[in-house]
Amino acid sequence: MTTAAQLQGTAPRGVRGAVGATATFRRLLAKPDGLIGLLILAVFVILSIAPQLFVGQLQTAVTATGHRLEPPSAVHILGTDELGRDMLNQTVHGARVSLAIGLLATIITVAIGAVIGIVAGYVGGWLDSLLMRITDFFLVLPTFVLALILTPIIQSLVGSTATEVFGIRMTLIVIVIVIGITSWSATARIIRSQTLSLRERAFVDRARVIGAGGGHIMRRHVLPNVINLIVANAVLTFAGAVLTETFLSFVGLGDPFQPSWGQLLEAARASGAPGLGAWWYFLPPGICIVLVVLAFTMVGSALDDLLNPKRRGRR
Amino acid sequence: MRLRYLSRRLGSALVTIAFIALINFVLFRAMPGSPERVILRGTPNVTTAQLEAARLRWGLNKPVFPDQFVAYVGATLRGDLGYSFIARGQTVTEVLAQRIWPTVILFGLGEIVAIAIGLVLGAYTGWRRGGFVDYLGNGISLVLYSTPYFLIGMILLLIFATTLHWFPTFGMLTTGAQYPGLFERAQDFVAHLVLPLTTVAIGLIGQYAIVMRSSIVETLSEDYVTTARGMGLREGRILRRHALPNALLPTVSLIAINLGYVVAGAITVEVVFNWPGLGTLAVQALTSRDYPVLQGVFLLLGVSVVLANLVADLIYGALDPRVRT
Secondary structure, three states, X not given: OOOHHHHXXXXXXXXXXXXXXXXXXXXXXXXXXXXXXXXXXXXXXXXXXXXXXXXXXXXXXXXXXXOOOOOOOOOOOOOEOOOOOEHHHHHHHHHHHHHHHHHHHHHHXXXXXXXXXXXXXXXXXXXXXXXXXXXXXXXXXXXXXXXXXXXXXXXXXXXXXXXXXXXXXXXXXXXXXXXXXXXXXXXXXXXXXXXXXXXXXXXXXXXXXXXXXXHHHHHHHHHHHHHHHHHHHHHHHXXXXXXXXXXXXXXXXXXOOOOOHHHHHHHHHHOOHHHHOOHHHHHHHHHHHHHHHHHHHHHHHHHHHHHOOOOOOOO | OHHHHHHHHHHHXXXXXXXXXXXXXXXXXXXOOOHHHHHOOOOOOOOHHHHHHHHHHOOOOOOHHHHHHHHHHHHHHOOOOOEOOOOOXXXXXHHHHHHHXXXXXXXXXXXXXXXXXXXXXXXXXXXXXXXXXXXXXXXXXXHXXXXXXXXXXXXXXXXXXXXXXXXXXXXOOOOOOOOOOHHHHXXXXXXXXXXXXXXXXXXXXXHHHHHHHHHHHHHHOOHHHHHHHHOOOXXXXXXXXXXXXXXXXXXXXXXXXXXXXXXXXXXXXXXXXOOOOHHHHHHHHHHOOOHHHHHHHHHHHHHHHHHHHHHHHHHHHHHOHHHOO
8 A cells, every 4th residue: 555655755654653553453353353363362361461360379289179180070160180280270371371482482583583574675685695595494494393402402501490581481481582583584584575665665765865874764764664564474473483382392392380281282191181081181271272373363364464565455 | 497497496405405404513512511421421420531532532622613514514414413312322314214104104195185185175165265165164274274283183082092992092003913914014004094194184184275275266366267267168177277277386385385384293293193203203302302313303304394395396397487597
């Protein structure tokens, strides 16, 4: 969408951005998949902000309230795990861990991707070729396997796993970092191609003629114009980050003291829940993962339809 | 023209493989603790003399760059990936060789089944866009796309192995079983294969159907399809002769790009069913911090994915004259 402001050569930002955000939000709510996705996410966000209000403190092997692998009952609506912990309690607390890891990993992923994309697209030349070579490498590489070998190595480099950052244990912080450095490539590609077309616009030329430096132009003129794209991409990245965390926890890289949904699934598998018929052990965290990833994907693609200039107007 | 395309693709694949080898080299040396201590781990009361001997033997007294790096590249090219920490006396190459076939069989067959079903489903729902089957198929595809593969595996295991007892729960063959003949052995193998294979196929169908559907939808809005309609061709013929061949093209490259994600699923599905492939090997190596094996798995999977991408690129180039530049 080319606005009059862009044609006249002024960078559209500031006030217009704020109005645009509210309007976009309204249009997102008008789309059925956007609305359903947002509702699902709202429920999980509320649960993860204050899980103790709904289900009490996280139960440990010591404070467990039930017996080993009890099926669902009036007392334990979702049954208990192999240590007698209430599955509802575990699952609701798991929301907090999974979403926190997903959020932090998304921030890192999108930040790396946006910086590399903008710099590569704006500066161009050999720097662009180099950055895009690295990006392509990460696109082709099975990044999950890279994450698999990076995680234990960084964990042993960091040392103590009990230290906490923002109330998150070091093991999980390492997972956040690993997801961040292995999954930024798709974002970088998208942001770069958008930056390439922005670079040719009149308002960027004008800023250059006035004497603005590259850093200034990238921060004040390019970034505000790709921010929409970054937001849409971040929502989709979130879905991927939750899945990657689940995979990493499932192969035993999670933290049993702060169980995410993936960690719960790993515990269920390790205790042989599918073989014992204990469906209540793995279905609750499993369904939560599917719901959250589905919701993010729905909101993300709805946003992408609204905000991505390449997709706008199609279909 | 043709040659340039070929050599550019080949060159880029080689560079990527070199990058993978470089990462492998750097990571192993980034680990805390000197390499000889890591290698001698588990050996009680290491003396200084033993440490010295180890350093000499593995060339660790030489500078990291270029000597150690050159030695590493040479050894890797010869297929010498070092020794497993855990499987005493076995080289990483031997360990990998034992585990590669189960993975190839499981995922090769899984991919074929998923591609066949996924493409048909995607093509049909795209063709009948807006219809009931489209909504249903699209919904199912989206849910499957959001589901971690191993969760599908756990659910299938619960239903078909634990509750119905139709299939065995784990492994590739019944442990300790004696087979009177090759046929019984194959039968046991197939019984073990069904559930993991179904899991892989179900996990993949979603993404292939989504890709194929959007590709078909795009193709059907092209001018040549409108022209074909205008010429009075029947819908079935338009779909088969005009839309499908063109819609398949982008799907080929997307399937190749997605291979990296498939690997992640591969590892976890094998873990659920205790399938003795590279995935379970990677997780065992991870739990016991068997770094040489872990590196070997990374190298093998990384190179395979790069080569698969190369093959897809070449197929794409052969099918579509526009990209042969």
